Amino acid sequence: MAKGFLGTNNFDTNSRLCMASAVAGYQTSLGCDGPPTSYADIDETNCFFLIGTNTADCHPVLFKRIKERKHSDPKKVMIIAVDPRRTETADFADLHLPIRPGTDIALLNSMLCVLIEANLIDGDFVSRHTNGFRALREVVKKCPPKVAEEICGVPECLIIEAALIFGMAQSALTLWSMGVNQSSVGVHKNNAIINLHLVTGKIGKPGSGPFSLTGQPNAMGGREVGGLSQMLPGYRSVEDPTDRKEVERFWGVPCGRIGSQPGLPALEQFEALAQGKLKAIWILCTNPAASAPDLDLIEKALRQAELVVVQDAYHPTATSRFAHVLLPAAQWSEKEGVMTNSERRMTYMPQLAEPPGEALPDWKIISLFAQALGFGDAFAYPSSAEIFAEFAALTAATRCDLTVTMAMPEGATYGNNEALRRWPLSHR
Structure with a gap:
């Protein structure tokens, strides 16, 4: 939604604070991200x-x-x-x-x-x-x-x-x-x-090999889906014209909608808020007012922001007390999804319980928001399975090609961990 429909690359995930050095290290030394172990x-x-x-x-x-x-x-x-x-x-x-x-x-x-x-x-x-x-x-x-x-x-x-x-x-x-x-x-x-x-x-x-251990859950998965301000799904780059055109065509958005320059990384977003260069921020599933390196900067930024949206399963937190809008999110056991661990292996996480009250899975909240903005046709997902299928299709012919996963025989499905393997996957 952010990069393809709102046109902003100011989008970052926990992969930034956790693994950005490893990402750049692998890329500069080996030519691509992903532990070769x-x-x-x-x-x-x-x-x-x-x-x-x-x-x-x-x-x-x-x-x-x-x-x-x-x-x-x-x-x-x-x-x-x-x-x-x-x-x-x-x-x-x-x-x-x-x-x-x-x-x-x-x-x-x-x-x-x-x-x-x-x-x-x-x-x-x-x-x-x-x-x-x-x-x-x-x-x-x-x-x-x-x-x-x-x-x-x-x-x-x-x-x-x-x-x-x-x-x-x-x-x-x-x-x-x-x-x-x-x-x-x-x-x-x-x-x-x-x-x-x-x-x-x-x-x-x-x-044998250099094996970076992710410090937070799904820091590897965040990189695969383009969850850094300079990335697009499938380890594509916002700075590569061919990569941008491929993703724009797949998403069905006008050519040129995706910005050609990296957005602001996580901490620089808070610096921009404090300086008045950014006006609003949407914080999902994290608590930067407790966990970020410079808490004084974070608090100053959140106080000066014109709009702070916090999407979390918990309230109050150090961050949610600054929120103008609170969006109640389901926690991990109340939603299903896929995570990727340090060895590039995907694991299906089943839903174990219904979320309480008005809480919803994060993907559902984002989809409802996109529909309210008029992007309903592109976000009409009935479940997280369709989102994963779309993501897997978008990785075709990339280094983390997951299309083999979606084509596995004998009834292997999204909700079956036998279908979710470690990439790169063989087509044989």
Whole structure:
């Protein structure tokens, strides 16, 4: 509705605060977004490199799987944890690097320096599948372990040990989350992590690869549907004329309706509200007055806005107290839908109970609003199944092509998790 019918790209999702650094890191290093890994790699890897993640606390189910893999072969499977604090994750690791906050890039470059010096690189993979290695080598040469020790506060011997464990392992899986992503240089940290895998060839193989862990539910799904201010469904870009025309044609809107420039990201929207450049904001399923980085800015922005619409299952909240209009939304158990997890796997979430009072599923509220604006024909969805079918059709021939999912045989349907797989999917 926002991009195709209202003509504004000022639309952002939780993928921004959660995963924007990983998105840009994957795109700049690998050419596209989407972790080239899966949870099955946890059961295959010989080396876990955990950085910027307290996995035991923040991803406890996944951490249990890591522990099971470690216990299956204690001498062969090694765990390296990089964290300023001694957490439960660090306690379980074979090697803990107590890094000084904010110095991840120096550590990662130093590890890569060790790997190059020890010739623990995959020269064939580098020559066939990468570019820029010579320039990268010159950069990391400036950060040997002795230099990195001064920057990171991690002893030189531990940096060397970590690099050798990573380089000599048959397979290596790097896991990271908000400790890497939520940084002013988060994209570069992601690039440095991916560089370790590209230079050693530990990517695209069982048990190997750079695996970003989403910090919030469906942060992966938000990217697939175009839920960032610069994106359109199917990992298309608002800046690409061909992408815009494809989506405009599919939605049946006039050519040129979708703006050619990225909209304002989430926090910049609040800055614009505070400056009077934006007049209204619609906040769905989130509580920025409690969770955003700069709460003073958020409160100032919400006070100065001419219209604040809050759509939430809960009231009062820190954000809803600023609302001029409250829209009661169903919570997760009161609606059905599809979510996508860190490994690009879709999961159907069934409705378990009826929403109370006037509460409605979010898609229904948005559809009713669009109909009130005169866009009824384009938003006459009888259920969420039709919305998913439309989205899947729009992903045809994109890197997250879901049309195979919708064409699966033997009665597989939207409400059947057997039909919802991990992309990319095979047409065979």
